[in-house]
Amino acid sequence: MGLFGIFRSKREQVKLFYNTDIHCHILPGVDHGSQSIEQSLEMLRAEQEMGISNVILTSHVTAVTFENTRESLMDAFLKLKDAVADEGLDINLYLSAEYRMDEYFDKEFAADHLIPMPGNHILLENSFQQELMNLDELLFDMQVKGYRTILAHPERYTYYSRRRKRYEQLHNAGARFQINILSFTGYFGEEARDSALWFARNGMIDYLGSDMHNIKHAHIIMDYINSKEWRKLGPEIAQTVKNDMIIV
Numbered sequence: 001m002g003l004f005g006i007f008r009s010k011r012e013q014v015k016l017f018y019n020t021d022i023h024c025h026i027l028p029g030v031d032h033g034s035q036s037i038e039q040s041l042e043m044l045r046a047e048q049e050m051g052i053s054n055v056i057l058t059s060h061v062t063a064v065t066f067e068n069t070r071e072s073l074m075d076a077f078l079k080l081k082d083a084v085a086d087e088g089l090d091i092n093l094y095l096s097a098e099y100r101m102d103e104y105f106d107k108e109f110a111a112d113h114l115i116p117m118p119g120n121h122i123l124l125e126n127s128f129q130q131e132l133m134n135l136d137e138l139l140f141d142m143q144v145k146g147y148r149t150i151l152a153h154p155e156r157y158t159y160y161s162r163r164r165k166r167y168e169q170l171h172n173a174g175a176r177f178q179i180n181i182l183s184f185t186g187y188f189g190e191e192a193r194d195s196a197l198w199f200a201r202n203g204m205i206d207y208l209g210s211d212m213h214n215i216k217h218a219h220i221i222m223d224y225i226n227s228k229e230w231r232k233l234g235p236e237i238a239q240t241v242k243n244d245m246i247i248v
């Protein structure tokens with residue numbers, strides 16, 4: 001632990017207003033998030049400090065780069081569960097994934113191989129270049145199959161920031177929105193921050209997520225929720241956020 005770490009630990013950490021993180025890359029060695037059990041435990045300790053006791057592990061599932069399956073994730077999941085028990089951490093882990101809507105996803109969905117969160121929720125990621133051509137049809141097909149679709153960090157897709165009506169359309173069609181806390185901090189740029197604030201003002205934040213890939217992300221979030229801005233914003237967002245309703 002560096003000097004920064006020692007300094008950090010002296011301050012009382014403000015807690016989040018919910019106990020369930022529905023988006024993170026804490027499962028080790030399966031995507032570009034945590035690369036080891038040790039890194040995962042450090043991140044989970046940070047989650048605990050923020051008041052999180054349920055962590056849904058949403059590793060990337062993307063064509064070519066991370067073609068994860070239930071089998072490929074399960075091994076890491078069981079190892080992490082053992083490590084959490086050994087450490088005596090008071091955290092429940094759940095296995096799910098963050099699905100990029102691409103050709104690999106189409107295959108996995110057709111084969112009924114998806115790994116939903118409790119309540120049949122599925123976290124979906126758009127392309128960062130442009131909206132998927134058949135997004136509406138795909139969301140509809142998923143809902144018909146009984147899935148509850150959650151769009152991961154819609155505020156980060158800059159192609160929406162000049163056509164925010166589209167967000168309302170998607171929301172009315174039943175898609176739910178998960179906003180990254182990191183977006184409020186400006187970590188993903190001003191456009192993403194503006195959009196995140198727009199979602200807050202319009203009461204359209206259904207879920208919050210850390211989307212943490214490493215301990216640095218955790219520290220940025222920990223600092224931000226200690227801020228004056230979050231003290232005002234948090235209670236407003238809390239009116240619409242349903243993170244804890246996933247685990248029931």
Ligand SMILES: [Fe+2]
Nearest residue numbers: 023024098211
């Ligand atoms: Fe993510």
